Amino acid sequence: MxxxxxxxxxxxxxxxxxxxxxxxxxxxxxxxxxxxxxxxxxxxxxxxxxxxxxxxxxxxxxxxxxxxxxxxxxxxxxxxxxxxxxxxxxxxxxxxxxERERLISYSSKRDMEDVVLYHALKDVNEIFYIDVGSNDPYERNVTKLLYDMKNASGINIDPQRGYIDMTNRERPRDINICCALSDEDGELELYYQSGYSTVVQENVKDEDCYHEKVKVTTLKKICEKYCEGKEIHVLKIDAEGSEAKILAGADFKRYKPWIVVVEATNPGTMEDSSEKWEKVLFDNTYEFARKIGVNKFYVLKEKKDLIREILAVDSLKEKYCIYHAELFFE
CATH class of the missing domain: 3.40.50.720 (NAD(P)-binding Rossmann-like Domain)
Known part of the structure; x- marks a missing residue:
């Protein structure tokens, strides 16, 4: 038996x-x-x-x-x-x-977005991602696990020059772009607020914090320049309130990421914000897969089999032996 x-x-x-x-x-x-x-x-x-x-x-x-x-x-x-x-x-x-596969998770210990994506794409080779609001290339990063363990590569976008400089050093395979994204080109004021830096005026908690003008472009133009002929497996967006305009500035008819991960809460809270932008994804044949912590995961209808691979955190702990880089950040 x-x-x-x-x-x-x-x-x-x-x-x-x-x-x-x-x-x-x-x-x-x-x-x-x-x-x-x-x-x-x-x-x-x-x-x-x-x-x-x-x-x-x-x-x-x-x-x-x-x-x-x-x-x-x-x-x-x-x-x-x-x-x-x-x-x-x-x-x-x-x-x-x-005997279980050992992984180091670099993203939130609570949400483990990187392990969620690693498992969902475990059978995919040559993974390509777009990380909007990439922030630190190591600390609480969503794509480093894919970069290290799957030899993945992609585009990291962040308006903070210091993070892009670090990413250039640590991600030689990646395209690293220092700018903000919105629904049109231009300039916006970036307010530096530790992990909540934002270009959305209403999300500024301290008007006296350091701020400066930054360049702004659209996701559509980024894809036109760097993604022609590429399969995009992951689009991750963490932009402290800019999610709706970033999605509005995308071209989902031509560029169709398999999985879209969006921070779905108002900055610094657990209040759901997805009603502001979710319709853009539904109108472009994306299906909701799962909410994990502050993030919502969506899967392109053509790849809907991946929905069952977007697992909850407890299920991932059963399948992998997971260590957390977050424990060493301090």
Missing amino acids: NENEKKIAIWGSGDYGKMAIRYFLSKNVKIECIVDNDKNKWGTKVNGIEIVSPGIFLEMQDIHLYIAVNVSIIKDIETQCDEMGIKNYEAFDFRLYS
């Missing part, structure tokens, strides 16, 4: 138990329960799976038990099982967990 056919339980609800849980869930194996000696945890759940006492588990029938605890106490748990008469058990082999 293979793992998918037999009933299993996990002994351990801590970090080691969660590793085993993620492994079996990634293999689509149903876990009947989690066993733990800590009575304060009984009746609570991990990943929707109830934690029960060893006594309750003893009453269950034909369930194979995997012990997933620190190596220093495995023998104690095995002795406890023997004394209770639990015979159908074994120590979980953590080498199985480490």
